[in-house]
Every structure is written in C-alpha cells, then in structure tokens.
Amino acid sequence: MTQQAVAAPDKLDAAVLKVAGVVVLGAIMSILDVTVVSVALPTFQREFDASYARVAWTMTGYTLALATVIPLAGWAADRFGTKRLYMIALALFTIGSGLCATADSIGQLILYRVLQGLGGGMLMPIGMTIMTRAAGPNRIGRLMAVLGIPMLLGPICGPILGGWLIDTASWHWIFLINLPIGVIALLYAQMALPKDAPKPSESFDFIGMLMLSPGLALFLYGISTLPEAGTFADAEVWAPMLVGAALVVAFVRYSFKPRHPLLDLRLFANRNLTIASVTLFVFIIAFMGAGLLFPSYFLQVRGESTLDAGLLMAPQGIGAMLTMPIAGTLADRVPIGRTVPFALALIVVGFFSFTQVDPTTSYWLLCGSLFVMGLGMGGTMMPIMTSALKTLHAQDVARGSTLVNILQQIGGSVGAAVMSVILTNELNGSQPIPGVTDPASGKPVTEAGLATAVQLQPDLLRQFPVDPALIERGLDFAARSFSSTFWVAFALVLATFIPAALLPRRREPSHLLDGEQGDEQPKTPVVIH
Structure with missing residues (x-):
C-alpha cells in the first residue's frame, strides 16, 4: 500500500478543492435564496395584495419542505450515490426557482417555494457528506471552513442583492438569478464529482418515513403559525404541534427497533x-x-x-x-x-x-x-x-x-x-390610535x-x-x-x-477513514460513493 493511501495530504489539494467547489455553488444557491427572499416579503405584500402572515408562508413553505426531505437524504445517499442525488437536488432547486419567477398569485408562489425546498433540503446534508468524505480525518476542519463560505456570503450578499434586484429590476429576478448558477453547478458537478458506485442498500424504512416526515412538517407548521395566531391556545397552533410531536415521539420509540431506521x-x-x-x-x-x-x-x-x-x-x-x-x-x-x-x-x-x-x-x-x-x-x-x-x-x-x-x-x-x-x-x-383602524383586518x-x-x-x-x-x-x-x-x-x-x-477538551481520534483502505488494493484519500 502506498504512503498516499495510508494518509491523506495535510493540505487541501486540487482534487479536494474541485469537489468542494461543487458543494459551495449549491450551498450558495440554497442559502442566498433564503436571505434574498426574506427582504422581499413587503414587496410580495404589495404585488399580491396579501397580508404579511400570508406572504411569510413563502419562507415557511420552503422550511417545511426542507424538514420533510432531509430525513430521506442519508438513505438516498447510500442507495443512489451522492453524485446522482446531489445533481437531482440541484435540478429540483433550479426548476423550482424558474417556476417561482412565473407565479402570478401568492398561492402559486408558495407552492413553487415548496418544490424549491424539496431540492434545497438535500443540498446541504448531501454536500456535507461529499465534503466530509473528501477531506479525510485530518482536514475536515479546513474543508468545513470552505463550506462556511456560502454561510458568510448569504448574510452579507443576500439582503444587498435582494434589495438591489427589487429596486432596479423586479422581484422576479431574485429567483431568475438562480437559473444560470444552477446550470453551471449541474455541469460542474457532472465533471468534478467522481462516478457513483452505490452500495447495495438496506430496505427503505417506510414506517419511519410515515411517522418522521409528517411529524416534523406538522410540528413546524404549528410553530410557524404561532406569530400570526399570537397564542399557543389557537387550535391552528397547538393541534398540528401536538399531532406532530406525537408522531416524532412515536418515531423515536420505533427507531431503535429496525436495523436500518430512516434516522439513526x-x-x-x-x-x-x-x-x-x-x-x-x-x-x-x-x-x-x-x-x-x-x-x-x-x-x-x-x-x-x-x-x-x-x-x-x-x-x-x-x-x-x-x-x-x-x-x-x-x-x-x-x-x-x-x-x-x-x-x-x-x-x-x-x-x-x-x-x-x-x-x-x-x-x-x-x-x-x-x-x-x-x-x-x-x-x-x-x-x-x-x-x-x-x-x-x-x-x-x-x-x-x-x-x-x-x-x-x-x-x-x-x-x-x-x-x-x-x-x-x-x-x-x-x-391604539382613536378612530384609526386597519382596512384589511x-x-x-x-x-x-x-x-x-x-x-x-x-x-x-x-x-x-x-x-x-x-x-x-x-x-x-x-x-x-x-x-x-x-x-x-x-x-x-x-x-x-x-x-x-x-465539548471535548482533548484530541480524539477520527474514524472517518476506518474501513476505507483495504489490505490489498490501495485507495485514494478522496472516497465518494
């Protein structure tokens, strides 16, 4: 076995950075989209003649879709391979962005944001998996810092970009801007990520999915309705929260029984x-x-x-x-x-x-x-x-x-x-101001x-x-x-x-590469399946 197979280089080499570039592009799309849309809510109120609570669902619907699809990411990565799944997520997100720009009602916009969320929900967990496996045990901190770039660009550039696009063009461009980035990211992923070699996967945990995904969605729906209702006593808040929490608790009790649960x-x-x-x-x-x-x-x-x-x-x-x-x-x-x-x-x-x-x-x-x-x-x-x-x-x-x-x-x-x-x-x-009422409410x-x-x-x-x-x-x-x-x-x-x-105050050994090096065939330090 060669020395390279025994230990990954200490520095981030070109092969690893190339993989990181793919993940960063996808993360930039996902994170920028959240921060850009957050400053567009007053614009949506005017354009669609809707209340703030109504247009806030353009954010809430996206989050609920994230919560629904994230639990599937771990199983799907093993079953279909990280490259294939990551490209599917990119495509869903890009298509959803294009549809958002065509929305002519707030209901349509919320629906298309949910489609965006189904893709965006897989981008970060699958991207983290790709980068963690690419880094090896000695470089994960530095590579995670690379993944942090879009987390920094989002808060800096998102509100600025959103305000500029809305002021100089129209709200449609906060979604249209994702289209060229999405196409570039798809082409880049096709070239940069190694071909998938999916392992024979365990059977899918349908019972777990029927409890966890709806449970998370219902619980977050109740939480997200709270600002509009103003109190936990409102049935629209406590009812979905209670049902969602019950489903999540049931999943927690169940998840220790199957050999391969949806969420381990x-x-x-x-x-x-x-x-x-x-x-x-x-x-x-x-x-x-x-x-x-x-x-x-x-x-x-x-x-x-x-x-x-x-x-x-x-x-x-x-x-x-x-x-x-x-x-x-x-x-x-x-x-x-x-x-x-x-x-x-x-x-x-x-x-x-x-x-x-x-x-x-x-x-x-x-x-x-x-x-x-x-x-x-x-x-x-x-x-x-x-x-x-x-x-x-x-x-x-x-x-x-x-x-x-x-x-x-x-x-x-x-x-x-x-x-x-x-x-x-x-x-x-x-x-209250005497004699002045809100015409909407x-x-x-x-x-x-x-x-x-x-x-x-x-x-x-x-x-x-x-x-x-x-x-x-x-x-x-x-x-x-x-x-x-x-x-x-x-x-x-x-x-x-x-x-x-x-948090740990002593250095602990990493196990990221355990089982990745065979005794007979050398493996490269970048292992992605």
Missing part, C-alpha cells in the same frame, strides 16, 4: 455528536432567531431602505469571514472545547448592544457590535459541526450530517417563531404599528395625517419592543455556554 438515533451514542448537536441546537435557536430581527429593526424603527438595511448587516459577515478560516484550521489541531467558549464570549459582548437599542442608537456602535458577533460566529458554527462529524465512521457520515441538518432546521424554525411571537406581543402592547391601529408601517411605506402619512409626536412615541415603543426581544435571545446565547462546557 443510535448515532447519539457518540458523545461528541450528542454534545455538539445540543450546543448547535441551542445556539441556532438564539442566534438565528434574533438574526432575523436585526434587519427588521433597521427597516421598521430606523426607516432604512432594503438595500441599506442589507449593507448595515454586512459587518457581521465580514467578521465571520476573518475568523472562520482560522477556526477551521484550529479545529483540526485544537479540541473545540478550548476555542468555542471564547467565540461564544465574543457573541455575547456584541449582542449586548442590541438589548439597549432605541430609535437613535449609533450605527457605529451597532455595526461594530455586528462585526464582533461575526467574529464569534465564525469561530462557533463550523467547528461545532466539525466536532459532530469527525469521530463518526465513514459509513455513518451521511446519516450523521442528516441529524445535524434536521436539528439546524428545527432550531431555526423554533427560534424565528419564538422571537416573532415575543416581538409581536410586545408591539401589540402599544396604545378592521382592528385598531396602534402607535407602534403605525410608526413601523410609516417607516416601511412613508406614503402612508398621506392616508393617516397624524401628529409627528405620535409617530415619535410609536418609534420609541417599537424600539423598546425590539430591545425586550433581544434580551430573550441574549439569555438564550448565555444558555449555550452550558452544553458548550461539555
């Missing part, structure tokens, strides 16, 4: 995977939930344009861009239990400023705080994901990455719903509601000629509402230190 919870016997997953889950709820509110503060309280709000968010991505490559290298050499707590401390320091916001808080302070938070984020997410996967055996990577991605989706949905409900309830505590308009609406659509002042002092009081109240919501997120970030304290 036995992997949680790996301490590294369990601790890293819990840490990531708590972090995602806190940080990603609050992260959706940062641009909303700039739009609703400060009256910035969509493009300017996106530009104000850029320091966070720039900070993460500086630390993520360093964190990736350190993750290969230093136990993350010695680095992640310091990164979390940076997030706490930066986050505190947002608990103090008012209508005139200095942009220098807020942008500086976002930069510090970005520095911390770059040293947190990818090292935790690296720790979760690097001690798994090669045959378990696909299912391990599926577990991690499901937890990310659930955490993000829960965080967004909880923060939205808290903010909505805080804003609803504002005083017939409900009284509050001071804060009018103030934030005016910031988003200044021409409303012509419809509601009110005292400027009233608008000022409303903005003060809205800023306090954001501040109170950020306090909850701040407390959740602090709670992340609890599981983070249990």
